[in-house]
Amino acid sequence: MKKILCSTLFIFIYCNSIAQKNDGTVSSLIKTEKNLNEFLSEEGLSKAFLKYTSDKGVVFRPNAINIKEYYHNNPSEIKNLSWEPEFAMISKDGDLGFTSGLYTLNKEEPSYGHYLSIWKSKNQKKWELVLDADIEHKKPLSNPKTQFLDPTDYKYSKLIGPKKIKMREDIVFSTDLLLSKALDKSGNKNLSDFYSPNVRLYFPGQIPVTGKSNVLNFIYGMGKPLICFPNFVDRAFSGDLAYTNGKASIGINKYNYIRIWQKDIESKWNIILDMYVFEE
Numbered sequence: 001m002k003k004i005l006c007s008t009l010f011i012f013i014y015c016n017s018i019a020q021k022n023d024g025t026v027s028s029l030i031k032t033e034k035n036l037n038e039f040l041s042e043e044g045l046s047k048a049f050l051k052y053t054s055d056k057g058v059v060f061r062p063n064a065i066n067i068k069e070y071y072h073n074n075p076s077e078i079k080n081l082s083w084e085p086e087f088a089m090i091s092k093d094g095d096l097g098f099t100s101g102l103y104t105l106n107k108e109e110p111s112y113g114h115y116l117s118i119w120k121s122k123n124q125k126k127w128e129l130v131l132d133a134d135i136e137h138k139k140p141l142s143n144p145k146t147q148f149l150d151p152t153d154y155k156y157s158k159l160i161g162p163k164k165i166k167m168r169e170d171i172v173f174s175t176d177l178l179l180s181k182a183l184d185k186s187g188n189k190n191l192s193d194f195y196s197p198n199v200r201l202y203f204p205g206q207i208p209v210t211g212k213s214n215v216l217n218f219i220y221g222m223g224k225p226l227i228c229f230p231n232f233v234d235r236a237f238s239g240d241l242a243y244t245n246g247k248a249s250i251g252i253n254k255y256n257y258i259r260i261w262q263k264d265i266e267s268k269w270n271i272i273l274d275m276y277v278f279e280e
Contacts, residue, residue, distance in 0.1 A: 022121040024094040026148045029119055030085055032127040033099050037082060044077035054120060054128035060256055060277045064245065067132060080106040083115055087200065087273070089149040089262075091236030092156050095121050098243070098260055100202070100273065102144070103134060112139045114202050116258060116275050118243055130234070131243070133258055133277050135204045144208075156238040172242040172261055175269045176230040188219055188226050195271050196262065202275035215274070224251040239263065247279070254279040
């Protein structure tokens with residue numbers, strides 16, 4: 001009996017590590033997310049996120065709260081939630097990545113939206129979810145094209161030590177802070193200097209908007225200034241990918257925002273995904 005229990009425990013631990021294994025490619029991240037979705041369909045929402053989440057992970061409900069704390073206090077056995085990644089990327093050193101795409105809550109009247117999941121991995125061992133956020137919108141009329149991006153090269157400066165790592169994070173935080181000051185001083189037109197040409201905007205009630213000109217037209221069309229201020233940053237050790245989150249407002253509406261940043265070949269940080277979640 002003892003041998004059977006030990007064997008069962010070994011299989012559970014082994015399968016759990018394989019389910020989240022990171023091999024340094026974006027496909028391993030996609031596979032981890034697929035495994036999370038399959039586990040949810042079998043065991044329910046709470047158990048799935050408790051299993052795949054970092055101890056420091058946060059979920060926006062609507063403000064940021066520790067994921068494990070949230071699902072411990074709000075247990076859910078929902079099994080009819082499914083999603084499909086359409087945009088994903090990992091850093092050069094494979095310690096930071098994100099996925100995003102369409103989710104569907106299957107019920108009598110299905111509901112739809114887009115999610116953003118940010119993942120981290122220590123020493124390329126396994127992926128753990130560190131941020132989960134989503135917006136709801138109507139059913140899309142067409143299926144989006146998938147874009148899963150591995151790094152184009154793996155060269156980066158291997159700065160070590162807490163001060164140097166902190167310095168890297170400060171650069172991204174300062175860039176987001178610079179954006180907030182520019183918006184406050186001169187209005188929404190300054191977004192153009194911070195957006196990637198292929199930026200994606202996830203905004204409540206709206207199917208994602210893609211491309212700088214389309215995103216800018218959408219924001220300009222609201223006719224009110226965007227005001228924002230960052231309060232958190234995290235960055236890949238390789239220094240090519242990062243994310244920030246903070247508070248934002250447009251008119252009387254208040255939001256939490258999450259931004260994915262990527263450094264281009266000229267070492268300029270650009271926003272490649274800009275998400276806004278209603279703050280209640």
